[in-house]
Amino acid sequence: MIAPDWLREDRLPHIYCTGCGNGSVINCTLAAVEEMGWKRDETAFISGIGCSSRAPGYILTDSLHTTHGRALAFATGVKMAKPDVNVVVFTGDGDLAAIGGNHFIHACRRNVDMTVICMNNQIYGMTGGQGSPTTPTGAFSTTTPYGASEPAFDLAELAVAAGANYVARWTSYHVKELTKAITTGMQTPGLAFIEVRTQCPTNFGRHNKLRSIPDMIEYLRGNAMLRAKYDRLVEEGADIPEGTFTVGELVRRRRPAMGVKQ
Amino acid sequence: MKLVIDESRCKGCNLCVLVCPYGIFQEGTELNTRGVVVPVLDRPERCTNCRLQHLYGRVLCGLCHMICPDQAISWVEEKPFEPHRVEVEF
Numbered sequence: 001m002i003a004p005d006w007l008r009e010d011r012l013p014h015i016y017c018t019g020c021g022n023g024s025v026i027n028c029t030l031a032a033v034e035e036m037g038w039k040r041d042e043t044a045f046i047s048g049i050g051c052s053s054r055a056p057g058y059i060l061t062d063s064l065h066t067t068h069g070r071a072l073a074f075a076t077g078v079k080m081a082k083p084d085v086n087v088v089v090f091t092g093d094g095d096l097a098a099i100g101g102n103h104f105i106h107a108c109r110r111n112v113d114m115t116v117i118c119m120n121n122q123i124y125g126m127t128g129g130q131g132s133p134t135t136p137t138g139a140f141s142t143t144t145p146y147g148a149s150e151p152a153f154d155l156a157e158l159a160v161a162a163g164a165n166y167v168a169r170w171t172s173y174h175v176k177e178l179t180k181a182i183t184t185g186m187q188t189p190g191l192a193f194i195e196v197r198t199q200c201p202t203n204f205g206r207h208n209k210l211r212s213i214p215d216m217i218e219y220l221r222g223n224a225m226l227r228a229k230y231d232r233l234v235e236e237g238a239d240i241p242e243g244t245f246t247v248g249e250l251v252r253r254r255r256p257a258m259g260v261k262q
Numbered sequence: 263m264k265l266v267i268d269e270s271r272c273k274g275c276n277l278c279v280l281v282c283p284y285g286i287f288q289e290g291t292e293l294n295t296r297g298v299v300v301p302v303l304d305r306p307e308r309c310t311n312c313r314l315q316h317l318y319g320r321v322l323c324g325l326c327h328m329i330c331p332d333q334a335i336s337w338v339e340e341k342p343f344e345p346h347r348v349e350v351e352f
Contacts, residue, residue, distance in 0.1 A: 002327065002328065002333065007333065012271055012332070012333060013270070013271045013273065013332050013334075014332070016331060017273075018274060018275045019275035019277065019331070020275075022331065023330070023332055023333065024277075024328065026331075027327075027329070027330070027331075031328065173329075175325065176325070176328070179328070213275050213276060213280075214276075214280055217277070
Protein backbone atom coordinates (compact mmCIF):
# COMPACT_ATOMS: atom_id res chain seq x y z
CA MET A 1 0.00 0.00 0.00
CA ILE A 2 1.13 3.51 -0.73
CA ALA A 3 1.94 5.68 2.27
CA PRO A 4 0.44 3.43 4.96
CA ASP A 5 0.85 6.03 7.68
CA TRP A 6 -1.17 8.59 5.69
CA LEU A 7 -4.13 6.38 4.93
CA ARG A 8 -7.00 5.56 7.28
CA GLU A 9 -7.04 1.85 6.76
CA ASP A 10 -10.04 1.38 9.03
CA ARG A 11 -12.16 3.33 6.52
CA LEU A 12 -11.29 1.04 3.63
CA PRO A 13 -12.72 -0.25 1.31
CA HIS A 14 -13.92 3.17 0.22
CA ILE A 15 -17.29 4.09 -1.28
CA TYR A 16 -16.10 4.61 -4.85
CA CYS A 17 -17.63 2.38 -7.52
CA THR A 18 -15.76 -0.44 -9.17
CA GLY A 19 -13.27 1.01 -11.65
CA CYS A 20 -13.48 4.59 -10.39
CA GLY A 21 -10.27 6.53 -10.93
CA ASN A 22 -10.48 8.61 -7.77
CA GLY A 23 -8.68 5.97 -5.72
CA SER A 24 -5.73 6.08 -8.12
CA VAL A 25 -5.58 9.86 -7.72
CA ILE A 26 -5.46 9.46 -3.92
CA ASN A 27 -2.57 7.03 -4.38
CA CYS A 28 -0.68 9.47 -6.59
CA THR A 29 -1.27 12.37 -4.22
CA LEU A 30 -0.08 10.39 -1.21
CA ALA A 31 2.99 9.24 -3.12
CA ALA A 32 3.74 12.88 -3.96
CA VAL A 33 3.18 13.96 -0.36
CA GLU A 34 5.59 11.27 0.83
CA GLU A 35 8.16 12.39 -1.71
CA MET A 36 7.84 15.95 -0.45
CA GLY A 37 8.45 14.76 3.11
CA TRP A 38 5.62 16.82 4.58
CA LYS A 39 4.64 16.24 8.18
CA ARG A 40 1.11 15.17 9.07
CA ASP A 41 0.64 18.07 11.51
CA GLU A 42 1.53 20.63 8.85
CA THR A 43 -0.71 19.38 6.08
CA ALA A 44 -4.41 20.00 5.49
CA PHE A 45 -6.59 18.39 2.86
CA ILE A 46 -9.67 20.38 1.90
CA SER A 47 -12.58 19.34 -0.27
CA GLY A 48 -16.06 20.38 -1.28
CA ILE A 49 -18.95 18.09 -2.17
CA GLY A 50 -18.95 15.22 -4.62
CA CYS A 51 -17.38 11.85 -5.26
CA SER A 52 -13.89 13.32 -5.43
CA SER A 53 -14.42 15.26 -2.25
CA ARG A 54 -14.77 12.11 -0.19
CA ALA A 55 -11.02 11.65 -0.63
CA PRO A 56 -9.77 13.56 2.46
CA GLY A 57 -11.95 11.26 4.57
CA TYR A 58 -9.56 8.43 3.79
CA ILE A 59 -6.43 10.42 4.63
CA LEU A 60 -5.14 10.67 8.16
CA THR A 61 -4.54 14.43 8.49
CA ASP A 62 -6.47 17.56 9.27
CA SER A 63 -9.16 17.94 6.69
CA LEU A 64 -12.14 20.12 5.90
CA HIS A 65 -15.17 18.74 4.09
CA THR A 66 -16.87 22.00 3.17
CA THR A 67 -19.95 23.25 1.34
CA HIS A 68 -20.51 22.66 -2.35
CA GLY A 69 -18.05 24.60 -4.49
CA ARG A 70 -16.49 26.53 -1.62
CA ALA A 71 -13.44 24.35 -1.04
CA LEU A 72 -11.11 26.98 -2.50
CA ALA A 73 -12.65 29.73 -0.38
CA PHE A 74 -12.12 27.68 2.79
CA ALA A 75 -8.61 26.73 1.66
CA THR A 76 -7.74 30.40 1.11
CA GLY A 77 -8.91 31.06 4.66
CA VAL A 78 -6.77 28.24 6.07
CA LYS A 79 -3.75 29.49 4.16
CA MET A 80 -4.23 33.08 5.30
CA ALA A 81 -4.67 32.09 8.93
CA LYS A 82 -1.75 29.65 8.97
CA PRO A 83 0.69 30.20 6.10
CA ASP A 84 2.91 27.40 7.42
CA VAL A 85 0.30 24.74 6.65
CA ASN A 86 0.63 22.92 3.33
CA VAL A 87 -2.79 23.00 1.73
CA VAL A 88 -4.02 20.44 -0.80
CA VAL A 89 -7.50 20.82 -2.27
CA PHE A 90 -9.42 17.92 -3.81
CA THR A 91 -12.33 18.95 -5.96
CA GLY A 92 -14.39 17.56 -8.78
CA ASP A 93 -15.53 19.19 -11.96
CA GLY A 94 -19.03 19.91 -10.72
CA ASP A 95 -17.59 21.37 -7.54
CA LEU A 96 -14.87 23.49 -9.12
CA ALA A 97 -16.25 24.46 -12.51
CA ALA A 98 -19.99 24.71 -11.94
CA ILE A 99 -20.84 26.12 -8.54
CA GLY A 100 -17.35 27.14 -7.50
CA GLY A 101 -16.25 28.66 -10.79
CA ASN A 102 -15.87 32.15 -9.42
CA HIS A 103 -13.86 30.98 -6.42
CA PHE A 104 -11.63 29.09 -8.82
CA ILE A 105 -10.74 32.00 -11.08
CA HIS A 106 -10.19 34.31 -8.13
CA ALA A 107 -7.97 31.80 -6.32
CA CYS A 108 -5.94 31.58 -9.53
CA ARG A 109 -5.84 35.37 -9.80
CA ARG A 110 -4.69 35.77 -6.19
CA ASN A 111 -2.27 32.89 -6.73
CA VAL A 112 -2.72 31.51 -3.23
CA ASP A 113 0.02 29.01 -2.40
CA MET A 114 -1.75 25.65 -2.54
CA THR A 115 -2.17 22.59 -4.71
CA VAL A 116 -5.55 22.06 -6.35
CA ILE A 117 -6.25 18.59 -7.71
CA CYS A 118 -9.37 18.45 -9.82
CA MET A 119 -10.71 14.97 -10.55
CA ASN A 120 -12.62 15.68 -13.72
CA ASN A 121 -14.94 12.81 -14.56
CA GLN A 122 -17.00 15.00 -16.91
CA ILE A 123 -20.27 14.32 -15.12
CA TYR A 124 -22.01 14.71 -11.76
CA GLY A 125 -21.28 11.20 -10.59
CA MET A 126 -22.63 11.21 -7.04
CA THR A 127 -26.09 12.57 -7.79
CA GLY A 128 -26.88 10.23 -10.67
CA GLY A 129 -25.13 11.37 -13.82
CA GLN A 130 -26.36 14.87 -14.63
CA GLY A 131 -24.43 16.84 -17.23
CA SER A 132 -21.73 19.09 -15.82
CA PRO A 133 -19.93 22.09 -17.40
CA THR A 134 -17.17 19.73 -18.56
CA THR A 135 -19.42 17.18 -20.28
CA PRO A 136 -18.10 17.07 -23.85
CA THR A 137 -20.32 18.17 -26.72
CA GLY A 138 -22.51 15.31 -27.88
CA ALA A 139 -22.06 13.22 -24.75
CA PHE A 140 -25.17 11.74 -23.19
CA SER A 141 -26.12 12.10 -19.57
CA THR A 142 -29.30 12.10 -17.49
CA THR A 143 -29.97 15.79 -18.20
CA THR A 144 -28.72 15.73 -21.80
CA PRO A 145 -30.61 12.74 -23.23
CA TYR A 146 -30.09 13.96 -26.83
CA GLY A 147 -26.39 14.72 -26.38
CA ALA A 148 -24.89 17.81 -24.78
CA SER A 149 -25.33 20.76 -27.09
CA GLU A 150 -23.01 23.15 -25.26
CA PRO A 151 -19.23 23.32 -25.56
CA ALA A 152 -17.34 22.13 -22.50
CA PHE A 153 -15.07 24.05 -20.15
CA ASP A 154 -11.35 23.42 -20.52
CA LEU A 155 -10.38 23.79 -16.87
CA ALA A 156 -6.62 23.72 -17.36
CA GLU A 157 -6.74 26.47 -19.99
CA LEU A 158 -9.02 28.45 -17.69
CA ALA A 159 -6.42 28.20 -14.91
CA VAL A 160 -3.67 29.29 -17.31
CA ALA A 161 -5.72 32.32 -18.37
CA ALA A 162 -6.64 33.21 -14.79
CA GLY A 163 -3.00 33.18 -13.66
CA ALA A 164 -2.12 29.99 -11.80
CA ASN A 165 1.62 29.40 -11.39
CA TYR A 166 1.65 25.74 -12.38
CA VAL A 167 -0.94 23.99 -14.52
CA ALA A 168 -0.81 20.38 -15.69
CA ARG A 169 -3.27 17.86 -16.98
CA TRP A 170 -3.06 14.08 -16.92
CA THR A 171 -5.45 11.20 -16.77
CA SER A 172 -5.84 8.68 -13.97
CA TYR A 173 -4.31 6.09 -16.28
CA HIS A 174 -0.96 7.96 -16.38
CA VAL A 175 -0.10 7.35 -12.73
CA LYS A 176 3.66 7.93 -12.85
CA GLU A 177 3.40 11.17 -14.81
CA LEU A 178 0.59 12.34 -12.57
CA THR A 179 2.67 11.73 -9.43
CA LYS A 180 5.52 13.74 -10.94
CA ALA A 181 3.15 16.56 -11.89
CA ILE A 182 1.65 16.69 -8.39
CA THR A 183 5.13 16.75 -6.84
CA THR A 184 6.19 19.60 -9.11
CA GLY A 185 2.97 21.42 -8.28
CA MET A 186 3.61 21.05 -4.57
CA GLN A 187 7.14 22.41 -4.97
CA THR A 188 5.99 25.44 -6.96
CA PRO A 189 5.09 28.48 -4.86
CA GLY A 190 1.68 29.83 -5.80
CA LEU A 191 -1.39 28.00 -6.99
CA ALA A 192 -0.68 24.70 -8.69
CA PHE A 193 -3.63 23.33 -10.62
CA ILE A 194 -3.58 19.71 -11.74
CA GLU A 195 -6.55 18.52 -13.74
CA VAL A 196 -6.95 14.75 -13.73
CA ARG A 197 -9.34 13.19 -16.21
CA THR A 198 -10.74 10.18 -14.37
CA GLN A 199 -12.89 7.39 -15.64
CA CYS A 200 -16.48 7.08 -14.45
CA PRO A 201 -17.80 3.85 -15.95
CA THR A 202 -20.87 3.88 -13.72
CA ASN A 203 -22.38 7.19 -14.73
CA PHE A 204 -20.46 8.66 -17.67
CA GLY A 205 -19.67 5.35 -19.32
CA ARG A 206 -23.13 3.88 -18.92
CA HIS A 207 -24.73 6.60 -21.05
CA ASN A 208 -21.94 6.75 -23.61
CA LYS A 209 -21.31 3.12 -24.60
CA LEU A 210 -18.24 2.97 -22.38
CA ARG A 211 -19.73 0.79 -19.71
CA SER A 212 -16.78 -1.55 -19.33
CA ILE A 213 -13.68 -0.28 -17.56
CA PRO A 214 -11.17 -1.15 -20.36
CA ASP A 215 -13.33 0.81 -22.84
CA MET A 216 -13.38 3.82 -20.55
CA ILE A 217 -9.59 3.66 -20.04
CA GLU A 218 -9.09 3.34 -23.79
CA TYR A 219 -11.29 6.40 -24.30
CA LEU A 220 -9.08 8.42 -21.95
CA ARG A 221 -5.82 7.09 -23.31
CA GLY A 222 -6.84 7.43 -26.93
CA ASN A 223 -8.01 11.03 -26.60
CA ALA A 224 -5.04 12.24 -24.56
CA MET A 225 -2.38 13.92 -26.66
CA LEU A 226 0.92 15.26 -25.39
CA ARG A 227 1.09 19.03 -25.52
CA ALA A 228 4.24 19.08 -27.66
CA LYS A 229 2.59 16.88 -30.26
CA TYR A 230 -0.56 18.98 -30.19
CA ASP A 231 1.44 22.18 -30.75
CA ARG A 232 3.35 20.55 -33.59
CA LEU A 233 0.15 19.40 -35.28
CA VAL A 234 -1.34 22.88 -34.95
CA GLU A 235 1.81 24.35 -36.50
CA GLU A 236 1.69 21.91 -39.37
CA GLY A 237 -1.98 22.61 -39.85
CA ALA A 238 -2.85 18.91 -39.54
CA ASP A 239 -6.27 17.70 -38.50
CA ILE A 240 -6.75 17.14 -34.81
CA PRO A 241 -9.36 14.49 -34.05
CA GLU A 242 -12.41 15.69 -32.22
CA GLY A 243 -12.48 15.08 -28.48
CA THR A 244 -8.70 15.25 -28.12
CA PHE A 245 -7.38 16.96 -25.02
CA THR A 246 -3.79 17.92 -24.32
CA VAL A 247 -1.91 16.32 -21.46
CA GLY A 248 1.32 17.38 -19.85
CA GLU A 249 2.60 20.52 -18.22
CA LEU A 250 0.72 23.48 -19.64
CA VAL A 251 2.40 26.33 -17.80
CA ARG A 252 5.02 26.96 -15.13
CA ARG A 253 5.78 30.57 -14.24
CA ARG A 254 6.71 32.88 -11.41
CA ARG A 255 3.91 35.30 -10.79
CA PRO A 256 3.91 36.86 -7.32
CA ALA A 257 2.15 34.44 -4.98
CA MET A 258 0.13 34.94 -1.81
CA GLY A 259 0.58 33.16 1.51
CA VAL A 260 3.89 31.50 0.69
CA LYS A 261 5.59 29.81 3.63
CA GLN A 262 8.44 32.01 4.88
CA MET B 263 9.09 -10.45 -1.96
CA LYS B 264 5.64 -11.67 -2.79
CA LEU B 265 2.72 -10.03 -4.59
CA VAL B 266 -0.52 -10.11 -2.62
CA ILE B 267 -4.09 -9.01 -3.44
CA ASP B 268 -6.12 -8.12 -0.37
CA GLU B 269 -9.45 -9.78 -1.09
CA SER B 270 -11.25 -7.80 1.59
CA ARG B 271 -10.59 -4.58 -0.38
CA CYS B 272 -10.52 -5.60 -4.04
CA LYS B 273 -13.66 -4.64 -5.98
CA GLY B 274 -12.71 -6.55 -9.11
CA CYS B 275 -12.21 -3.61 -11.48
CA ASN B 276 -9.34 -5.41 -13.28
CA LEU B 277 -7.31 -2.21 -13.76
CA CYS B 278 -4.22 -4.20 -12.73
CA VAL B 279 -4.92 -6.61 -15.59
CA LEU B 280 -4.76 -3.64 -17.97
CA VAL B 281 -1.52 -2.14 -16.74
CA CYS B 282 0.75 -5.05 -15.76
CA PRO B 283 3.51 -5.25 -18.42
CA TYR B 284 4.11 -8.92 -17.65
CA GLY B 285 0.46 -9.99 -17.66
CA ILE B 286 0.79 -11.37 -14.16
CA PHE B 287 -2.74 -10.38 -13.25
CA GLN B 288 -5.38 -12.39 -15.07
CA GLU B 289 -9.10 -11.91 -14.86
CA GLY B 290 -10.54 -14.30 -12.31
CA THR B 291 -13.51 -16.55 -12.82
CA GLU B 292 -14.75 -17.37 -9.34
CA LEU B 293 -16.69 -15.21 -6.93
CA ASN B 294 -15.18 -14.83 -3.49
CA THR B 295 -17.13 -14.56 -0.24
CA ARG B 296 -17.89 -10.87 -0.86
CA GLY B 297 -19.29 -11.56 -4.32
CA VAL B 298 -16.31 -10.04 -6.13
CA VAL B 299 -14.32 -11.67 -8.93
CA VAL B 300 -10.78 -11.02 -7.77
CA PRO B 301 -7.98 -11.26 -10.39
CA VAL B 302 -5.74 -14.29 -10.14
CA LEU B 303 -1.96 -14.21 -10.23
CA ASP B 304 -0.26 -16.00 -13.08
CA ARG B 305 3.31 -16.97 -12.10
CA PRO B 306 3.81 -13.96 -9.77
CA GLU B 307 7.51 -14.75 -9.37
CA ARG B 308 8.03 -12.93 -12.69
CA CYS B 309 7.21 -9.55 -11.09
CA THR B 310 10.24 -7.21 -11.44
CA ASN B 311 9.65 -5.52 -8.17
CA CYS B 312 9.40 -8.80 -6.27
CA ARG B 313 12.66 -9.99 -7.74
CA LEU B 314 14.78 -6.86 -7.73
CA GLN B 315 13.53 -4.40 -5.13
CA HIS B 316 16.13 -5.43 -2.55
CA LEU B 317 18.91 -5.31 -5.12
CA TYR B 318 18.10 -1.78 -6.30
CA GLY B 319 16.75 -0.43 -3.01
CA ARG B 320 13.74 1.27 -4.60
CA VAL B 321 10.35 0.37 -6.02
CA LEU B 322 10.64 -0.81 -9.61
CA CYS B 323 7.64 -0.59 -11.95
CA GLY B 324 4.91 -0.63 -9.29
CA LEU B 325 2.18 0.33 -11.75
CA CYS B 326 -0.39 -2.08 -10.31
CA HIS B 327 0.35 -0.75 -6.84
CA MET B 328 -0.16 2.86 -7.99
CA ILE B 329 -3.25 2.37 -10.12
CA CYS B 330 -5.19 0.09 -7.77
CA PRO B 331 -8.01 2.40 -6.66
CA ASP B 332 -8.78 0.26 -3.64
CA GLN B 333 -5.21 0.05 -2.28
CA ALA B 334 -5.56 -3.73 -2.42
CA ILE B 335 -2.23 -4.67 -4.04
CA SER B 336 0.90 -4.86 -1.94
CA TRP B 337 4.16 -6.71 -1.63
CA VAL B 338 4.97 -8.66 1.49
CA GLU B 339 8.31 -9.93 2.66
CA GLU B 340 8.91 -13.59 2.28
CA LYS B 341 11.01 -15.75 4.53
CA PRO B 342 14.33 -16.46 2.89
CA PHE B 343 14.64 -19.81 1.30
CA GLU B 344 15.84 -22.41 3.75
CA PRO B 345 17.92 -25.26 2.40
CA HIS B 346 16.43 -28.64 3.14
CA ARG B 347 18.23 -31.88 3.23
CA VAL B 348 16.65 -34.15 0.66
CA GLU B 349 17.28 -37.82 0.65
CA VAL B 350 16.88 -39.50 -2.67
CA GLU B 351 16.04 -43.16 -2.55
CA PHE B 352 17.08 -45.31 -5.44
